[in-house]
Amino acid sequence: MIDNRLTMLSMIARHSTVTAAAEALHYSPSTVSHQVKQLATELGVAVLEQHGRNIRLTPAAHSLLGHVDVMSAEWERALADLDAYSTTVTGSITLSAFSTAASILLPQTMRALNEEFPNLATQTIEAEPSECYDLLLAGDVDLGIVAVTTDTPAGPDDRFAQQFLIDDPLDLMVPLDHHLADRSSVSIADARDETWILGRPGTTYHQLVVANCASAGFTPRIGHYANDWNTGTALVHDGFGICVASRLSRSQDLHPVRRIPLTGEHAPTRHIAAVTRAGAQDRRTIRFALDLLTRETQIVMEQLGKGLGDVP
Template structure:
């Protein structure tokens, strides 16, 4: 017999390519990872790792074992889920991870819903980028993750995970108040060809979204400023330094006068927001409730926009870029009386 946790360690070494990378992902020391692999090798009577320069290489026996690893892990998750139906699912823990905007607009309201409907559940939310989210799932330090798909981290066909689309999120233009486009309800992206753009760094997935969308609209964006943080990008837009492309659910709360304008036409950039769990765990009672709560929040967000998605159930926060009674759509500070 062997310990499935050691199999998880081997999978992490295979995924990250080094013992050190696996140790960081699993929150273990490199020596602990090496010890787990050596013990797994002793349990099975095969050599699993061989040195290859400063890295390690999986042996043919290790690859044979990994061919079965996903099926073994899936069956184990299914067994745990089946057993949980015979226990008290009202009090079980649910650990949810997600990227920053996903926490603000999806996970936080979903956690609030669960606290109201199942007060005995112990819900914890972690903010993490996509790679960390998948590592947390594999390390069993998270049960559910909300991510923007990144094929460099996990492909849609990755058998270690079950991935489902929560919503398809369009992108909007962010322009300075007073800009000619600010008075328009919808704007074809091609009309921004002569504008200065504010974008994140080239290694960011959002940068690739901008490049692909502008190429589809027939132009290359003229990048004037670089800002990875949304606060900095919004400030640059507010000071009239250029325009930006922002996800629809991104909350814009700033003292700088900016206007969110919907895009029109076939080149409207979209991104999928995914809910991910370990393969085989989707029927666990607490995971089911988490997925249901997220689906409810996502449905509300896709219809009502970021303010409704991010607000608590009994107190809908004012949308800083929503239409004011006088038709002014500028983002503005919310006075204390409105808070």
């Protein structure tokens, strides 16, 4: 019900370039540029202006998008209100999550949705946290599970409704014969002299670990780069260094290593949340999924924490 050109303008505001906005919406840059110019002509105001080599939204465009956010949220609330007049839930719901959460949480969530609403079609899309927000704005996803990072919207954002799920600790992974392997817990500073295996520079994983090492007073000596938890753990297993891995990842199941809880104020943790478009959180199917995820994530983390830290 919202003019698609307004969605294009909103995505330009999010990404700061027409090219990035077009990529997020799966259009060509020329299409987005033409549509936004057409919108400006119809409205009789400029919505984009040149700023050096780049473009930026005009004050009129920012004012317009404030109204768009309100309209979008009201439309989602209207759909939620209509649930009261429907006896059979039909249509579809699409869920999105980053890889670790997608593999552990999404299958059981979709299974529960299918059992509760037999006529509802479900779909999943694996996507990085920042991409989940694009998919939500574009209407391609109804609910996203994200790890809150520097690349995700900071603070209150009227376009989204966010519900905290769990804190996902990062544990230290060391070889079974490592000198720290007999410890029930360690601080990140205890591994200051080790060779580290980190995600590539620019990734959330890399930034999180380096920042926590810096706050503990050291710079990690990086020997290898691996974005995937399983790859990093495989390298640890074969003696190429140590790494940290998400507790949700269960990566030690494939490559036997010692997983040790990190403690202290510098222990890295990922904050996991479920995100919907503002107003959509009260729709029947989405509320069912949110309530289920809130319960299941707590259960999963409790199960993963059992026995962790016990010295073999």
